[in-house]
Amino acid sequence: MYIYETADEIEYELLKANAIKNRQYATQAENLLWLYLKGKQSGYKFRRQHIIKQYIADFINLKYKLIVEIDGKYHFNDEQIIKDEERTRDLEQWGYTVIRFTNEEIFNHREEVIKKIKETIMAIDSHNTNQAIGAQPNTQTTSQTNTQSAIQPQQIGASPLSGGPRGAWAVDAACSGNPGPMEYQCVDLQTGARVFHFGPVMGTNNIGEFLAIVHALALMEKQGIKDKVIYSDSYNAILWVNKKRCKTTFVRNAETEELHQIIARAEHWLQTHKVTTPIIKWETKQWGEIPADFGRK
The missing domain is CATH 3.40.960.10 (VSR Endonuclease)
Known part of the structure; x- marks a missing residue:
């Protein structure tokens, strides 16, 4: 009912x-x-x-x-x-x-739209099933993937894919000031290991969230990963990726030129590649902070 x-x-x-x-x-x-x-x-x-x-x-x-x-x-x-x-x-x-x-x-891209709708329903169904049976998220850790310490998986409750058949990456950005030194990273939700990290460079949080998603999409394609989804807690960034454009008013000058060139490459990648990986909004109020969070709040 x-x-x-x-x-x-x-x-x-x-x-x-x-x-x-x-x-x-x-x-x-x-x-x-x-x-x-x-x-x-x-x-x-x-x-x-x-x-x-x-x-x-x-x-x-x-x-x-x-x-x-x-x-x-x-x-x-x-x-x-x-x-x-x-x-x-x-x-x-x-x-x-x-x-x-x-x-x-x-x-x-109606086929991709339909696919994402179905996969989102499957994820919700998996979440509901996990809650019904009391399933817990995987908390096993792996060795770090770069010179910085690995990020430990968080007890996030039953997120849609915890215990489910598919894996997932989570991305997030942090910025000290707006604008200010910005960095972003990606974490594998199953293992808790950091997949990649970029920065810090002068930028904004929204730009970092956008670039993190595109970075994850490009890396998945390069590595032939087709069975994972990407989580982001930024609605703006997801919308920008869907539009294939980073809609920012961030000033362009000598100090920020390198970042603007990176943005241009990210937009070009989106415009020249077919994106089939589902990008799902992370529900912070239900599951806590996204595991890729830098913990500075």
Whole structure:
């Protein structure tokens, strides 16, 4: 039985009217994805334009509390990005998982979109199963992979893939100031070992989060790794990777030129490679700090 979380009576009527209007004037990308989600081929029951408190979800699977959002061009301005982050944060606090796709992904990479939706549901199902049977995350450590000490795995509760059939890497960045000395790293969730580390260089935290994901994607491709997912706790970075662009206003001068060249190479890599590795938002409130965190909070 599903729990329906709706707004107060007056607000609900306004939201309901908007939801009906949204269904009537759905975008081409929404209609294209709905053709798949409403059909039996997906294997899961989805609703569209579903009201959750003060929000309207584009698509939702109530059983797994999975929300699928499609971002048109207006989502990419700075003000809307902040609003979307707040919306996602609220929904996650209420126990929902939110994944977002751009119009371009729906039009040109629909198979990858469908694959990510299915894999996210599988991850949620694995998480729910682990909770039901009391499964614990793997806490075995391995030797360090570089000259710095290995990072020990954290007791993170039952994250979606703990105990599951697939492995995962987690990435995170840290910046002393904004901008300031920035560095990022990647950790293997199964072993706790550091996979790579970069920095410090002058930059921002958002840039570091973006580069960390691209670095992980490129390394997985180079090593032929196809059975892992990547976790990041930065919605902005995931959105930038999906857009294949680091949307930063970070100043470009002699001191920052090297980092800007790295950003350009990362964007070029995204634009010239087919990304199939799922990139999943790390749920900090549910699982604690991401294991790649630098521990400076």
